[in-house]
Amino acid sequence: MYLNKEKKQEIFGQYGKGGATDTGSPESQIALFSYRIKHLTEHLKKNHKDHSTARSLTKLVGKRRALLNYLYDRDIERYRAIVKALGLRR
Known part of the structure; x- marks a missing residue:
């Protein structure tokens, strides 16, 4: 499994505002x-006919875009910080 409990805690600890227990903040x-998008993208490079994974990837990108739009509207500095930290294009 590519995403276990320890990996999630590491991600939340690095990008969350309240440490490893902050699982709900937009960041x-x-x-x-x-x-998850990076992992699915690598999977689809090898398995280009996996349509269910392609659909899941599209849904995840949409969810991330919605959260980024929310953060952009609420606090532009936090938005800029997370985009820079993750290296997202926009």
Whole structure:
């Protein structure tokens, strides 16, 4: 399994505002979605006919985009910080 409890805690600890227990902040959710998107992208490079995974990837990208838009509207500095930290294009 590519995403176990320890990996999630590491992501939340690095990007969350309240440490490893902060699982609900937009920054931590965006970081988790970005990790999952990267994994699914690599999978689809090898398995390009896996349509269910392609659909899941599209849904995840949409969820991340919605959270980024939310953060952009609420606090532009936090938005800029997470985009820079994750290296997202925008």
